[in-house]
Amino acid sequence: MSDTIDVRYVAKLARIALTDEEVDRFGAQLADLLTHVDALAELDTNAIAATAQVVESRNVQRADSPAPCLDRETVLAQAPQRQGGFFRVPRIIAE
Amino acid sequence: MSGIVERGAAEIAREVNGGTISAIEVTEAALAQVDAVEARTGAFLTVLHELARKVAAGVDARVRGGERLPLAGVPLAVKDNMCLTGTRTTCGSKILEHWVAPYTATAVARMLAAGCVPIGKTNLDEFAMGSSCENSALGITRNPYDLERVPGGSSGGSAAAVAARETALALGSDTGGSIREPGAFCNLIGFKPTYGRVSRYGLIAFASSLDQIGPLARTVEDAALAYEAMSGHDPMDATSIDRPVEPAVTALREDLRGLRVGIVREFDTEKLGTELDAAYRRAYAELEKLGARMVDVSLPTADYGLATYYLIAPAECSSNLSRFDGVRYGLRVDAPDVQAMYERTRAAGFGPEVKRRILIGTHALSSGYYDAYYVRAQKARTLIARDFENAFADCDLIASPAASCPAFRFNAKSDPYSMYLMDYYTIPMSLAGLPALSVPCGWITPAGGTNPMPLGLQLCAPLFGEPLLLGAAHAYERATMYASRHAPQLGGEVRA
Numbered sequence: 102m103s104d105t106i107d108v109r110y111v112a113k114l115a116r117i118a119l120t121d122e123e124v125d126r127f128g129a130q131l132a133d134l135l136t137h138v139d140a141l142a143e144l145d146t147n148a149i150a151a152t153a154q155v156v157e158s159r160n161v162q163r164a165d166s167p168a169p170c171l172d173r174e175t176v177l178a179q180a181p182q183r184q185g186g187f188f189r190v191p192r193i194i195a196e
Numbered sequence: 197m198s199g200i201v202e203r204g205a206a207e208i209a210r211e212v213n214g215g216t217i218s219a220i221e222v223t224e225a226a227l228a229q230v231d232a233v234e235a236r237t238g239a240f241l242t243v244l245h246e247l248a249r250k251v252a253a254g255v256d257a258r259v260r261g262g263e264r265l266p267l268a269g270v271p272l273a274v275k276d277n278m279c280l281t282g283t284r285t286t287c288g289s290k291i292l293e294h295w296v297a298p299y300t301a302t303a304v305a306r307m308l309a310a311g312c313v314p315i316g317k318t319n320l321d322e323f324a325m326g327s328s329c330e331n332s333a334l335g336i337t338r339n340p341y342d343l344e345r346v347p348g349g350s351s352g353g354s355a356a357a358v359a360a361r362e363t364a365l366a367l368g369s370d371t372g373g374s375i376r377e378p379g380a381f382c383n384l385i386g387f388k389p390t391y392g393r394v395s396r397y398g399l400i401a402f403a404s405s406l407d408q409i410g411p412l413a414r415t416v417e418d419a420a421l422a423y424e425a426m427s428g429h430d431p432m433d434a435t436s437i438d439r440p441v442e443p444a445v446t447a448l449r450e451d452l453r454g455l456r457v458g459i460v461r462e463f464d465t466e467k468l469g470t471e472l473d474a475a476y477r478r479a480y481a482e483l484e485k486l487g488a489r490m491v492d493v494s495l496p497t498a499d500y501g502l503a504t505y506y507l508i509a510p511a512e513c514s515s516n517l518s519r520f521d522g523v524r525y526g527l528r529v530d531a532p533d534v535q536a537m538y539e540r541t542r543a544a545g546f547g548p549e550v551k552r553r554i555l556i557g558t559h560a561l562s563s564g565y566y567d568a569y570y571v572r573a574q575k576a577r578t579l580i581a582r583d584f585e586n587a588f589a590d591c592d593l594i595a596s597p598a599a600s601c602p603a604f605r606f607n608a609k610s611d612p613y614s615m616y617l618m619d620y621y622t623i624p625m626s627l628a629g630l631p632a633l634s635v636p637c638g639w640i641t642p643a644g645g646t647n648p649m650p651l652g653l654q655l656c657a658p659l660f661g662e663p664l665l666l667g668a669a670h671a672y673e674r675a676t677m678y679a680s681r682h683a684p685q686l687g688g689e690v691r692a
Contacts, residue, residue, distance in 0.1 A: 115558040118536075131555060133613060137503055144576055144579060146576060152574050152575075152577040176298065180524060180525065181522055188524055191530070191532060191536075192533050
């Protein structure tokens with residue numbers, strides 16, 4: 102494990118714009134947190150299975166049959182921007 | 197109307213079902229109490245005057261029609277990360293500040309079906325990330341027992357509402373302690389059921405393998421009634437457990453004879469200082485006096501709980517919160533291209549703690565770090581759950597502090613890690629999915645403070661051990677009656 106974190110790179114992955122001040126502050130705070138989580142290296146986990154969820158559960162399946170869902174107007178009513186029956190977003194592919 | 201707001205859920209339901217008081221009368225008393233104290237508590241982000249009156253009228257009509265409802269007319273506060281159709285649901289975040297839920301969470305719907313009246317939506321740490329409510333972007337909530345102190349968190353608004361007698365019951369959500377710690381800080385029962393026992397449908401996700409809805413109440417009986425009303429399988433949540441809910445109210449008991457209560461060796465209370473150490477030793481002695489046999493148990497990996505949690509919860513949060521991108525709902529900050537729109541929207545919409553957790557989670561899941569952080573934490577989680585299994589071979593319940601201190605002053609925990617330490621005693625149970633609750637166990641006047649502040653005892657049971665857990669908490673509550681020793685300190689306008 103490592104106690105360094107490339108905050109600018111991670112913020113890019115997480116799609117969050119950070120100010121220079123935030124890069125410094127979060128960088129220091131997250132490095133501090135990572136020194137605490139590094140303690141996990143002390144545990145011998147080689148032969149241990151990972152737990153994703155504690156309460157035992159099998160694959161949950163249900164019949165693939167149509168059922169009522171939210172209507173389009175209800176959903177689009179809170180869209181930041183819409184165009185007809187669609188969500189409108191800024192340009193995705195550069196010219 | 198004097199006195200109505202002091203009544204618990206069980207008493208209100210009995211009277212409304214019996215016709216000696218109407219749900220409308222109870223609702224008006226609750227709304228009047230909200231008007232009287234809300235300027236000081238700040239428990240609510242939205243008060244639902246109109247909806248509350250409409251629902252109350254419906255409850256009265258059902259009762260007149262001959263129905264008997266387990267929570268008839270009981271005023272309910274709902275943490276603002278749970279959906280209720282037509283009401284603003286903010287998660288305490290600017291990114292959802294104006295979002296109106298188009299559907300209702302299953303737990304909320306079940307409470308309303310049982311007769312509850314929704315009084316409002318309560319404040320929380322943004323997206324339930326925090327232990328003091330100070331991370332809310334939308335308001336400050338104060339502890340009704342000392343307005344200079346935090347109510348705990350993240351379900352701080354729900355705890356403050358019940359403590360200030362604004363409602364008889366509240367729904368909270370607990371990911372690492374977010375019901376139990378505010379319960380302890382506000383002199384309440386804060387109860388987190390087994391993971392999967394209550395549907396998460398309509399609870400806005402933070403860390404999906406840990407999130408669990410539960411009640412905050414002034415008595416164990418009220419918490420048990422709420423638990424019975426909201427629990428059980430829901431096809432809308434694939435992780436909800438398909439297994440019958442055993443009755444809890446009829447399992448309430450008056451003593452602990454025949455029970456073995458484990459005290460965790462690693463949770464040595466001496467490190468909490470003389471006064472807290474004495475308080476918890478006394479609480480353990482009280483359990484013994486009620487007939488419990490006290491046994492020494494060990495959770496060797498419990499100390500790794502925080503480290504495990506602060507990888508798993510942020511990892512899940514970074515994934516869950518990716519849906520807030522300015523496209524379909526919530527805040528959007530315009531930009532010439534979609535990439536910049538995402539980045540500016542999320543920069544403006546999320547507060548610092550949410551950003552920190554998204555960043556740490558993204559880091560833990562990123563290429564090159566995934567095995568070292570995320571997978572290792574999941575393996576540590578296995579060890580922690582196994583520790584509890586071993587401990588429960590020797591005991592029926594585990595007792596511990598619910599928090600390492602009473603409610604603290606605003607701005608007292610300025611560095612993030614000191615805030616994370618607040619959940620030291622509650623996180624291991626969350627990682628193991630176990631049912632646990634906080635019950636009032638004493639009072640302490642903190643150094644420099646003037647008001648006595650409540651302390652909470654955490655009790656924890658094996659998976660699906662809710663009837664035993666609530667039953668034992670009831671015996672402790674009835675024998676000690678700590679909750680009623682001091683009243684909230686809200687000034688002259690609080691109605692008794």
